[in-house]
Amino acid sequence: MSEPDGEYAASALRPYVITKGRSRPSRNTIGVETLLIAVDPPRDVPVSATREERALVRMCERLLSLVEAAAHLELPVSLVKVLASDLVDSGHLSARSGVPQAVLPDSQLLQEVLDGLRRLR
Amino acid sequence: MVSVGSADRYLPDTVQQAVKILVVGAFGVGKTTLVGSVSEIAPLRTEEVMTEASVGVDDLAGMSTKTTTTVAMDFGRITLNSWLVLYLFGTPGQRRFWDLWDGLAEGALGVLVTVDTRRLEDSFDVLEQLELRGLPFAVAVNQFPDSEEYGVEELRTALDLLPETPVVMCDARERAASVDALISLVEYVSNVGTVRVRETAS
Numbered sequence A: 001m002s003e004p005d006g007e008y009a010a011s012a013l014r015p016y017v018i019t020k021g022r023s024r025p026s027r028n029t030i031g032v033e034t035l036l037i038a039v040d041p042p043r044d045v046p047v048s049a050t051r052e053e054r055a056l057v058r059m060c061e062r063l064l065s066l067v068e069a070a071a072h073l074e075l076p077v078s079l080v081k082v083l084a085s086d087l088v089d090s091g092h093l094s095a096r097s098g099v100p101q102a103v104l105p106d107s108q109l110l111q112e113v114l115d116g117l118r119r120l121r
Numbered sequence B: 001m002v003s004v005g006s007a008d009r010y011l012p013d014t015v016q017q018a019v020k021i022l023v024v025g026a027f028g029v030g031k032t033t034l035v036g037s038v039s040e041i042a043p044l045r046t047e048e049v050m051t052e053a054s055v056g057v058d059d060l061a062g063m064s065t066k067t068t069t070t071v072a073m074d075f076g077r078i079t080l081n082s083w084l085v086l087y088l089f090g091t092p093g094q095r096r097f098w099d100l101w102d103g104l105a106e107g108a109l110g111v112l113v114t115v116d117t118r119r120l121e122d123s124f125d126v127l128e129q130l131e132l133r134g135l136p137f138a139v140a141v142n143q144f145p146d147s148e149e150y151g152v153e154e155l156r157t158a159l160d161l162l163p164e165t166p167v168v169m170c171d172a173r174e175r176a177a178s179v180d181a182l183i184s185l186v187e188y189v190s191n192v193g194t195v196r197v198r199e200t201a202s
């Protein structure tokens, strides 16, 4: 395991304080696997931003999934979903692949997954 | 498996799309081992806070009593090609964690169910839940030194699986075996998709 970057291991209550009482993200297309990256050129976060929001923007200086950012920051995934969603809305982060809206993944995509897995054998 | 420092934790900038597969199973069946054997990063662990309404608490004030449980979930990553990355999530199969699946399973390619033949009955609930939720799954059977030897068909019957559900023997500690189990799942999902398309077309 790599060294944790989060100096704050969140308690059960803190997430709801950090997100100002909301437990659901503003957009429902954000999933654990959504790829996040800070916008380029970077935009300064407002002075009112929480340190968790700042830390998330910093973590996403290059491409990373939401769940990886959460793990490195030692923050609960549900909290990071809310923060990421807000930071995408405010134009600080861009989200590259959200939860697919189609019921079934398309066959082209599945084929690419299969090809990739077969190369690992 | 190489431990990654913060310098190479990131994905290549060319990656455009992420997909995911859930690895679900009862306690101690080898979920973390399977994820770790195929992951290109040291498996990471994250906590999800789950809020549950307390059962059997009669609250006269009319306020619902909630308890929060922290669920540990570990995951790994495989960069499949320059634009596509696969995430694998090891998720506990016990009933009290099912709510966690809802968010996690949304948009997932499918589920790999890990099964320990010494405790087949531990998997019944999980399999039933997946069927109810309509999530496509394959079964990876992990064998332990003291496991009895079963044939695939015997296990299919014991687990009451559909004839088309893939059942693969898998040593989760072996990368090749874990990759093969994932391949069986994705092949199955591809076929399910084809069948459904044909049905709607006719």
Ligand SMILES: Nc1nc2c(ncn2[C@@H]2O[C@H](COP(=O)(O)OP(=O)(O)OP(=O)(O)O)[C@@H](O)[C@H]2O)c(=O)[nH]1
Binding pocket: B025, B026, B027, B028, B029, B030, B031, B032, B033, B034, B090, B092, B142, B143, B144, B145, B170, B171, B172, B173
């Ligand atoms: N022989 C054998 N041992 C295995 C296999 N898979 C896992 N193990 C061992 O079984 C033990 C439990 O494996 P884990 O991967 O921690 O299981 P888990 O499902 O993540 O467990 P929990 O997260 O605690 O529910 C470890 O000691 C593994 O080395 C397998 O396929 N064959």
Ligand SMILES: [Mg+2]
Binding pocket: B031, B032, B033, B074, B090
């Ligand atoms: Mg585990």
